[in-house]
Amino acid sequence: MPSAIRHLLFIVVPLLVVFAILPGVYENHLMLFNFVVFLILAQGVNVIYGFTGYLPFGYVGFFGSGAYGFAMMVMHAHASAPVAVIAAGLAGMLIGLLLTPLLRLSGAYFAIANLASSLAVLHFVANPALEDITRGPYGVSLTATFNPEAAYWAALVVLALTLGVVVYLKNSRFGLALQAVREDPVSAGMAGVNVVRMRVAAWLASALIAGLAGGVYAWYVSVFFPDNVFSGTFSIFAIVFALFGGVATIIGPIVGVLILYGVYNLIGFTTPQYFQLIYGLLIMGLVLFLPAGLVSLVTRRGRHVP
């Protein structure tokens, strides 16, 4: 059996089945939906950070653009929700396209520029001068398309697509080429890899994923403010979840989301500052003691992790 099919059968399908069944047996649908959204975002971060080494510190920029892409399609074009979700993905990709020049930057410069660009998009969308188009800082309300159940299924479809992309990257020449570029762009270029095209493709795929996630999120919550959908928490959580599990694997980000977001929901929100303290310490401990993620506990022993 080719490994791609094995990955689909033993990782992707079981995960999707579990999340398809859970709403029937578990009450807190919002939490399940958030799990799915973070699974999507963590895998989206995996596509760009895991396979190309670019740390998207402003990843939420695509997510928020997606949410607003959805809202504008519904408000101004009166589109149906599925069409608007596709438009949301395209909105994320459009921002990604605008930001492709950032890929010229390396390391920390890229991360800082990406962070700044997400904040720039936020302040642009939230500008009172654009109230007629985006409702500015006053937020949008999309009662026409309100349907959490359908939105949950749409989120599962987006998750399936995202996992499909990651499985493809893990099992294809394209994914290998990306990792070669990450390790050493000059050598990869000498070996015949089109460095720029590879990076841009991964970048746009990652932006598309976040845009789609933003679209289904907007569909699900239907009322939101710029500060909600552009909250830096989305970027940070997605990055930390992906890193905690281990990037450039299929299973790592999944494990990271299930464990960390699970812990997040267990600790609860009663005293946010204690939560913030624990979270900060956890992040620091992760970087200092387990920089390659949970999967490194296994790979260290010489075993392969999909």
Place this chain on the structure above:
Amino acid sequence: MLVYALVAGLLFGLYFSLVGIGLNLVFGVMRIVNLAHGDFLMLGAFIAVGVSALAALDPLFAVPLAFVVFVLVGLVLYRLLVPRLQGSVNPEMLSIILFFGLSQVIEALTTIAFGTSERSIDSSELGAILAPLRTALFGGDADGPVELFGQSFPASWAISATVSVIAIGLVYVYLYRTRLGTLTRAVMSRRDEAFATGINVDRVSAAAFGIGLGLAAVAGVFAPFMFGSVTPAFGEDATVTSFAVVVLGSLGNPLGTALGGVVYGISYMLVQTYLSSWADLLPYVLLILILLLRPSGLLGRRVRVA
């Protein structure tokens, strides 16, 4: 109005230089992105509030106190965090996440200790000790605003700008007129060669880290006057602003940061005066533009080939 905007921009800009300079030093020497930079500013502001409220002293006394305390904090933090970080695969990227965790911890601890309420200091308290000197030199009212180019400005702005100029001058003296400073510049330009010539890179880096945090705390002392008030959550905005300033000026050069701060301050005041609803967008757009247009010129080396 134009003269007012220009002079106010200059005063703010000099202060912004001080805000950014510590970050510049840390990044230049260690290639570490101190995302907790703004949080050290916030802590400096709390020291000023404490000195003013508890000891009923002129907040200027908080300057040496904040500097000494945070140099020591920096030395300890350096020992705890940096060697481990630099042993990992990708220290530059991981430092972003590590220091994000640290910023969360600091913000949480400050919130637990002091609550989320806004803290401010009566601006007439700043420089009260210098009042006789001021009346002797410039005449006029000891409490009133300062007259510059026919416009009047709060005295606290002028004092902050003056202290900033002195602090930047001292950094210049440190880097160019002392032995440790010369070693620091050697480490900045080529870390491995500095190591090979027998420079104690660890000691130099620890000193730079301590001084960087100390300068951040000193800048923080004036934050309540320049920004009106501070809360534990103030750190995040301060970090992004510092990045904009540092990136505007050239990296690894204190005079470059001074220039960056002034350019930033003046453009901020001009946008504030003529296009106020877009003023929030400025730091981000400026940051992205500079990164894209002049990455090598303004940022030093290490820009990706492709």
